[in-house]
Amino acid sequence: MYKILVVDDEENIREVIREYAEFEGHEVDEACDGMEAVEKAKETDYDIIIMDIMMPKLDGYLACKEIRKFKQTPVLMLSARGEEYDKLFGFELGIDDYVVKPFSPKEVMARVNAIVKRNAASAAPAPASSDVEKFEGLEINFVSRDVFIDGEKANLTPKEYDLLFYLVRNKNIALTRNKLLEEVWGYDFFGDDRTIDTHIKMLRNNLGPYRKFIVTLRGLGYKFEA
Amino acid sequence: MYKILVVDDEENIREVIREYAEFEGHEVDEACDGMEAVEKAKETDYDIIIMDIMMPKLDGYLACKEIRKFKQTPVLMLSARGEEYDKLFGFELGIDDYVVKPFSPKEVMARVNAIVKRNAASAAPAPASSDVEKFEGLEINFVSRDVFIDGEKANLTPKEYDLLFYLVRNKNIALTRNKLLEEVWGYDFFGDDRTIDTHIKMLRNNLGPYRKFIVTLRGLGYKFEA
DNA sequence: ATTCACAGTGAGGAAATTATGAACATTGCC
DNA sequence: GGCAATGTTCATAATTTCCTCACTGTGAAT
Numbered sequence: 001m002y003k004i005l006v007v008d009d010e011e012n013i014r015e016v017i018r019e020y021a022e023f024e025g026h027e028v029d030e031a032c033d034g035m036e037a038v039e040k041a042k043e044t045d046y047d048i049i050i051m052d053i054m055m056p057k058l059d060g061y062l063a064c065k066e067i068r069k070f071k072q073t074p075v076l077m078l079s080a081r082g083e084e085y086d087k088l089f090g091f092e093l094g095i096d097d098y099v100v101k102p103f104s105p106k107e108v109m110a111r112v113n114a115i116v117k118r119n120a121a122s123a124a125p126a127p128a129s130s131d132v133e134k135f136e137g138l139e140i141n142f143v144s145r146d147v148f149i150d151g152e153k154a155n156l157t158p159k160e161y162d163l164l165f166y167l168v169r170n171k172n173i174a175l176t177r178n179k180l181l182e183e184v185w186g187y188d189f190f191g192d193d194r195t196i197d198t199h200i201k202m203l204r205n206n207l208g209p210y211r212k213f214i215v216t217l218r219g220l221g222y223k224f225e226a
Numbered sequence: 227m228y229k230i231l232v233v234d235d236e237e238n239i240r241e242v243i244r245e246y247a248e249f250e251g252h253e254v255d256e257a258c259d260g261m262e263a264v265e266k267a268k269e270t271d272y273d274i275i276i277m278d279i280m281m282p283k284l285d286g287y288l289a290c291k292e293i294r295k296f297k298q299t300p301v302l303m304l305s306a307r308g309e310e311y312d313k314l315f316g317f318e319l320g321i322d323d324y325v326v327k328p329f330s331p332k333e334v335m336a337r338v339n340a341i342v343k344r345n346a347a348s349a350a351p352a353p354a355s356s357d358v359e360k361f362e363g364l365e366i367n368f369v370s371r372d373v374f375i376d377g378e379k380a381n382l383t384p385k386e387y388d389l390l391f392y393l394v395r396n397k398n399i400a401l402t403r404n405k406l407l408e409e410v411w412g413y414d415f416f417g418d419d420r421t422i423d424t425h426i427k428m429l430r431n432n433l434g435p436y437r438k439f440i441v442t443l444r445g446l447g448y449k450f451e452a
Numbered sequence: 453a454t455t456c457a458c459a460g461t462g463a464g465g466a467a468a469t470t471a472t473g474a475a476c477a478t479t480g481c482c
Numbered sequence: 483g484g485c486a487a488t489g490t491t492c493a494t495a496a497t498t499t500c501c502t503c504a505c506t507g508t509g510a511a512t
Contacts, residue, residue: 089454106322117512123438157487157488157489158488158489159488159489172369172370173369174369174371175371182339187336187337187339187340188333188336190330190332190333190336191489191490191491192490192491192492194470194490194491194492195489195490195491196471197470197471198471198472198489198490198491199489199490200470200471201472201473202473216469216470216471216499217371217384218383218384218468218469218470218497218499219384219385219468219469219499220371220384223370223371225370319506383498383499383500384469384498384500385499385500386499400474417500417501417502418501418503419503420459420460420501420502420503421500421501421502423459423460423461424460424461424462424500424501424502425500425501426459426460427459427460427462430460442459442460444457444458444459444508444509444510445457445458453512454511454512455510455511455512456509456511457508457509457510458507458508458509458510459498459499459506459507459508459509460505460506460507460508461504461505461506461507462498462503462504462505462506463502463503463504464501464502464503465500465501465502466499466500466501466502467498467499467501468497468498468499468500469496469497469498469499470495470496470497470498470506471495471496471497472493472494472495472496473492473493473494473495474488474491474493474494475490475491475492475493476490476491476492477488477490477491478487478488478489478490478491479486479487479488479489480485480486480487480488481484481485481486481487481506482483482484482485482486
């Protein structure tokens with residue numbers, strides 16, 4: 001039996017997870033925003049915290065960061081794709097795993113079990129996939145979410161970061177527009193294909209001389225070629 | 227391509243989903259109540275079942291429960307707003323997601339894709355049907371969509387890529403013009419046969435010395451011979 | 453050698469696709 | 483509320499690619 005804290009502003013989600021967790025014999029507390037989560041985490045020793053990213057008052061990242069100041073409770077993040085997806089890899093925050101919506105409670109609890117078990121065994125967090133990449137004068141730091149162009153820090157918007165990060169993580173792989181929409185915007189984005197073009201354009205503009213790494217694959221999509 | 231079972235007592239709903247799903251290239255079966263759904267699920271291995279909750283004879287929950295006795299096929303539930311939301315996650319039933327009416331078929335299919343993909347990811351590790359092929363100095367990379375000729379990158383148009391890729395994927399197989407038209411151009415192309423010749427010509431020109439791999443089968447079509 | 457059905461080629465207009473700029477919408481913040 | 487930044491849509495311009503078609507080349511059968 002674990003003590004679990006479920007943090008989400010949507011009651012439905014909390015309810016759903018609570019039911020399944022209790023069904024499996026765990027004890028569940030709830031909080032509906034980051035502030036409340038931090039307080040509860042301070043008072044009580046949970047085995048794991050399941051937390052949404054998108055919340056009022058204090059979002060998942062910040063709440064996690066705050067909690068880390070006094071405790072190492074494992075955290076499982078819930079997120080929709082397209083929610084600055086890459087921040088999830090913020091291992092410096094000590095996020096142990098994440099689940100992308102739509103999830104089944106079954107899946108969530110499977111991960112909870114895996115995390116708690118792993119945590120009990122050792123204290124090692126998840127493995128990171130290289131934190132920085134460099135292509136000539138273009139430097140990308142996935143952890144700090146920074147992009148440097150010839151040493152100068154680029155000022156990208158969140159979508160631009162996400163798009164660039166996804167492209168770079170899949171460098172030298174031909175990516176269709178659909179794939180990009182699905183992975184960067186999220187499965188629940190029902191907008192126009194051409195939105196990608198616009199973001200690619202802005203990204204290219206921001207990359208200056210290194211725009212060359214983003215190649216157009218006519219009739220298909222794009223590719224980061226390095 | 228997925229095999230999908232759509233279960234709903236309203237024909238309109240079934241029809242709408244079927245059309246969209248088939249448009250995306252999936253194969254669709256229908257059932258109009260729970261009983262029929264259980265039977266069909268028993269006979270056939272579907273990739274996913276899309277099922278309404280409210281149905282005559284046997285409702286969605288019970289049908290799902292019944293199916294679970296012999297199979298783990300993922301289930302996406304359709305529900306009208308206000309239909310006891312939390313029951314939806316009768317998790318012990320292993321419902322994977324739900325969509326509330328009124329829904330767009332696009333949304334339904336987006337979730338179907340998410341679920342099936344997730345399900346496939348946990349089952350099989352990697353597909354890997356050789357990502358690159360090399361014939362002497364001709365190197366073809368299906369993943370990065372690159373073609374190298376003696377180390378130099380060839381600049382092919384989309385159709386040329388498609389044509390070459392298809393030929394290579396079916397190397398040493400005689401391909402008729404009709405087959406090529408159907409597979410590379412698509413079933414909805416009603417143009418001239420000779421269009422192929424033109425593209426073959428361009429492809430050959432682009433392949434330089436390796437044009438030799440594309441052989442003409444007089445009276446039949448072409449073949450990539452290696 | 454001749455024939456003739458089929459394949460190869462070149463060029464121009466048609467069609468498809470991408471790039472871009474600006475309008476419009478949304479979000480977060482003061 | 484109003485502002486500023488970001489994200490999305492859309493119309494248009496700029497390219498690139500495709501398709502058709504007429505003509506030329508070729509090979510196998512007679």
